[in-house]
Amino acid sequence: MKKHFISYLLTLILCMGLTSSCSSNNGDSGDDGQGGDGDKQKISYSVSQDIISNPERGFMHSWQVNSEGPPVDKSALESLKDKNVTLILRLYYLEKFKNTSLSTEELNLMEEDMSRIREAGIKCVLRFAYTDNQEGSDAPLDIIETHLDQLKPFFENNQDVIAFVQAGFIGAWGEWYFSSNGLATTENRKAVLEKMLEVIPENIKIQVRTPLYKQHIFEYSEAMNAETGYGVSDIARVGFHNDCFLASSNDYGTYEDVETEKAYISKEALFVPTGGETCPPTDVGPADCNTAETEMKLLKWTYLNLDYYGPVLNGWRNADCFDDFQRKLGYRLVFRETELDKEVSESFNLNLRIENLGFAPVYSKKKSFLILRSVTDDTVIKKELETDVRKIIPGNTYDLSEKINISNIPSGDYELLLEITDHSESLQDRPEYHIRMANTDTWEADSGYNRIGHTIIVK
Numbered sequence: 001m002k003k004h005f006i007s008y009l010l011t012l013i014l015c016m017g018l019t020s021s022c023s024s025n026n027g028d029s030g031d032d033g034q035g036g037d038g039d040k041q042k043i044s045y046s047v048s049q050d051i052i053s054n055p056e057r058g059f060m061h062s063w064q065v066n067s068e069g070p071p072v073d074k075s076a077l078e079s080l081k082d083k084n085v086t087l088i089l090r091l092y093y094l095e096k097f098k099n100t101s102l103s104t105e106e107l108n109l110m111e112e113d114m115s116r117i118r119e120a121g122i123k124c125v126l127r128f129a130y131t132d133n134q135e136g137s138d139a140p141l142d143i144i145e146t147h148l149d150q151l152k153p154f155f156e157n158n159q160d161v162i163a164f165v166q167a168g169f170i171g172a173w174g175e176w177y178f179s180s181n182g183l184a185t186t187e188n189r190k191a192v193l194e195k196m197l198e199v200i201p202e203n204i205k206i207q208v209r210t211p212l213y214k215q216h217i218f219e220y221s222e223a224m225n226a227e228t229g230y231g232v233s234d235i236a237r238v239g240f241h242n243d244c245f246l247a248s249s250n251d252y253g254t255y256e257d258v259e260t261e262k263a264y265i266s267k268e269a270l271f272v273p274t275g276g277e278t279c280p281p282t283d284v285g286p287a288d289c290n291t292a293e294t295e296m297k298l299l300k301w302t303y304l305n306l307d308y309y310g311p312v313l314n315g316w317r318n319a320d321c322f323d324d325f326q327r328k329l330g331y332r333l334v335f336r337e338t339e340l341d342k343e344v345s346e347s348f349n350l351n352l353r354i355e356n357l358g359f360a361p362v363y364s365k366k367k368s369f370l371i372l373r374s375v376t377d378d379t380v381i382k383k384e385l386e387t388d389v390r391k392i393i394p395g396n397t398y399d400l401s402e403k404i405n406i407s408n409i410p411s412g413d414y415e416l417l418l419e420i421t422d423h424s425e426s427l428q429d430r431p432e433y434h435i436r437m438a439n440t441d442t443w444e445a446d447s448g449y450n451r452i453g454h455t456i457i458v459k
Contacts, residue, residue: 057330060087067096077120121432129174137180152199160424229271239272246287247279269300277305289321332358371417417449
């Protein structure tokens with residue numbers, strides 16, 4: 001009795017700190033007689049307005065390096081935590097290797113970068129190019145394919161910290177438009193993309209510069225459906241990056257049939273990532289807050305370059321919408337409500353209503369666990385969930401509903417928490433790579449757990 005009274009007090013305290021309302025319901029439990037005795041707790045959660053860090057999303061820095069240059073600076077990586085930045089674009093210029101294999105020194109540079117990125121607790125978007133000059137030269141196709149063969153072990157070894165890869169290699173900045181070697185054709189673009197899809201692990205998405213590049217390569221125009229989109233076929237692995245976002249009426253040639261192609265991206269972006277950077281506006285004025293938000297919401301933007309184009313970004317800062325974009329870029333998952341049994345045996349129903357307040361879904365696979373933590377001695381028991389957080393899409397409410405088997409759990413009082421980890425085993429014990437729910441007083445930074453605000457009594 002004393003133990004149950006302590007449990008009741010703990011639950012009351014959690015309700016007061018975490019939720020906007022808690023209530024009991026002594027009606028039918030609806031759990032087929034397996035769970036509680038009909039006594040339930042209903043919880044409604046408060047949404048935080050804090051800018052929070054979550055993996056693979058948000059404003060990012062773009063840091064380039066020339067052939068055999070210095071590795072990414074450790075102190076610069078460490079400073080990202082204070083800016084809520086969890087993502088960088090690492091652009092490798094391979095200007096020394098246009099007619100030869102990559103050197104051991106170059107490959108070691110890349111490995112050192114990934115090691116430092118992993119140590120700092122962030123991820124990267126990768127791109128490779130041979131020139132940063134529109135009049136400069138790139139490499140012939142056979143050299144590109146040789147380089148990709150060399151890079152295959154690099155991609156495999158570091159897939160845990162690679163968020164996405166941009167197609168790159170062809171033309172100035174790797175943007176696929178100009179090519180001194182005649183590679184700016186559908187046939188050659190297809191050859192480069194197919195080689196990348198071959199050597200890059202299937203769990204990593206690859207982004208091309210325009211929607212028509214993907215449509216022409218795969219010879220289709222209708223956006224893929226969920227059956228295809230959540231798979232690992234080649235077409236399901238290709239997303240988009242726009243490096244002149246809102247900079248002209250067609251974003252510097254990003255689109256031809258603007259409205260049709262944006263509608264196509266909007267549907268595809270339920271499954272593949274979009275992101276990029278702004279440019280100096282030409283035939284339009286700098287995008288105001290409403291225009292930018294409408295566009296990012298439509299196209300489901302998951303990241304945006306902090307380093308370019310400064311005047312557009314500063315305009316958003318001055319208009320007080322920059323912080324809001326920092327909250328909404330990518331996913332922003334929140335608990336909305338739950339109703340749970342207080343006393344359970346054998347099994348119980350976990351019901352959590354979740355909403356995504358961000359512009360985009362989660363794009364990479366995650367692992368989700370219900371954590372049962374003993375109130376008595378802090379023993380942690382994990383129950384892996386079948387939930388796929390990629391399906392918590394913007395604008396929809398998602399009901400996480402699963403039956404939890406607790407037949408092998410000792411009697412006692414257990415606090416419930418939700419853990420969403422990286423899919424890679426190497427990062428599953430790193431809280432920096434866990435997803436944090438955007439609610440008030442739910443996050444445990446040390447453990448990477450999200451408190452549900454409920455304690456169950458296992459009989």
